[in-house]
Amino acid sequence: MGLLTREYPPDVYGGAGVHVEFLARELRRLVDLEVHCWGESSTGDRADGVVRHRSWRALDGANDALRTFSVDLAMTAALQDRELVHSHTWYANLAGHLAKLLHGVPHVVTAHSLEPLRPWKAEQLGGGYALSSWAERTAFEAADAVVAVSGAMREDILGCYPALDPARVHVIHNGIDTALYRPDPGTDALTRIGVDPDRPYVLFVGRITRQKGVPHLLRAVRGIDPGVQVVLCAGAPDTPEIDREFRELYEELSRARRGVHWVPRMLPRPEVVQLLTHAAVFVCPSVYEPLGIVNLEAMACGTPVVASRVGGIPEVVKD
Incomplete structure (x- = not known):
């Protein structure tokens, strides 16, 4: 084969x-x-x-x-x-x-x-x-x-x-390996990127593309409690246009509130698992998503998921 x-x-x-x-x-x-x-x-x-x-x-x-x-x-x-x-x-x-x-x-x-x-x-x-x-x-x-x-x-x-x-x-729905995605009590990955493990944070993990809807998240988090951190594991922009839009919104948000962390590189899986484990909530703001494996990964780490009601997401993220 x-x-x-x-x-x-x-x-x-x-x-x-x-x-x-x-x-x-x-x-x-x-x-x-x-x-x-x-x-x-x-x-x-x-x-x-x-x-x-x-x-x-x-x-x-x-x-x-x-x-x-x-x-x-x-x-x-x-x-x-x-x-x-x-x-x-x-x-x-x-x-x-x-x-x-x-x-x-x-x-x-x-x-x-x-x-x-x-x-x-x-x-x-x-x-x-x-x-x-x-x-x-x-x-x-x-x-x-x-x-x-x-x-x-x-x-x-x-x-x-x-x-x-x-x-x-x-x-055939996508699946994940729950031996790899499971709660990790460690916090060293958080500390390395400047996240305070004693304060709650909202987490996004995904690419910077129109499909993933991250600009919508950056606009929405303006309204949440200023004590909540925002962690964006976001890289691989599709185009210069979406990259520029993301950077402008990120810089605007960073000026307006403390605790906004952007990780533009791909993190090793164990570090992503730590971030997923300790997030107060994982957010998937996609405008198009046939399933969304990352939502499964977050749930396997014991983290609540807030996601757009689009595509296959409602089949795995239950309201």
């Missing part, structure tokens, strides 16, 4: 990458699994069952969608001995579709998001958004099976792609 993904450790920045990491771990117990992902290693290096592909150097500086397609072509060429391919996100969907056509193997897609429901991606990709949308539609409509990460996501898939046979769309 070939598992196709952009994100794979150590390069994981979102929920899809977390899902693929643990899915690969479990599938290896059952099948001969190869993970094909983005990375700097030479195509064909199959160390530890992981094959990393980089975009063609001739496309350095080109639109991100074109660079993605070059990775997909490299993946496709390397899948000739796989009996099944399973792709995650539009970054790898085209590779799965082309492998189905070229090598005659079944293609399973897991839908972590849908391009038609993320129009702000045009800000990031420009004309490449039309290409990412085309790749996703083409792969979904031809896939042998489509996995939706929530019931709401299944409805969205069928709404966006009515040509897709509903019998081929199956709901």
Whole structure:
């Protein structure tokens, strides 16, 4: 089996990458699994069952969608001995579709998001958004099976792609490893980033994107008790525009109240677990969220979650 993904450790920045990491771990117990992902290693290096592909150097500086397609072509060429391919996100969907056509193997897609429901991606990709949308539609409509990460996501898939046979769309909710996400009494991670462990704090963990809605949170926390700290583990801005908006709101909030902490880098999992454990509340202000793995992580650490009533969130966060 070939598992196709952009994100794979150590390069994981979102929920899809977390899902693929643990899915690969479990599938290896059952099948001969190869993970094909983005990375700097030479195509064909199959160390530890992981094959990393980089975009063609001739496309350095080109639109991100074109660079993605070059990775997909490299993946496709390397899948000739796989009996099944399973792709995650539009970054790898085209590779799965082309492998189905070229090598005659079944293609399973897991839908972590849908391009038609993320129009702000045009800000990031420009004309490449039309290409990412085309790749996703083409792969979904031809896939042998489509996995939706929530019931709401299944409805969205069928709404966006009515040509897709509903019998081929199956709901499998994302899960987490509760051996890794569980309450941690330690507070050293808090101290290192300047958070007072004896004062309550509101926590956000996620990327700086339109989808994650962090500007809405920065505006909303102006109204909470000034004694409550605000901790933002937020990095990987999609575009200069959202980065600039976030920084302006953060600086404005920092001038208005004490105890606003921004961690722009990706923290190791154990440090995130500590932050989740000791938060008074975890906030997920997403404007679009097919499920939201981070909400599961917070709850597994024993922390209350306040989240937007969008997408698949109400299926796991109960009011």
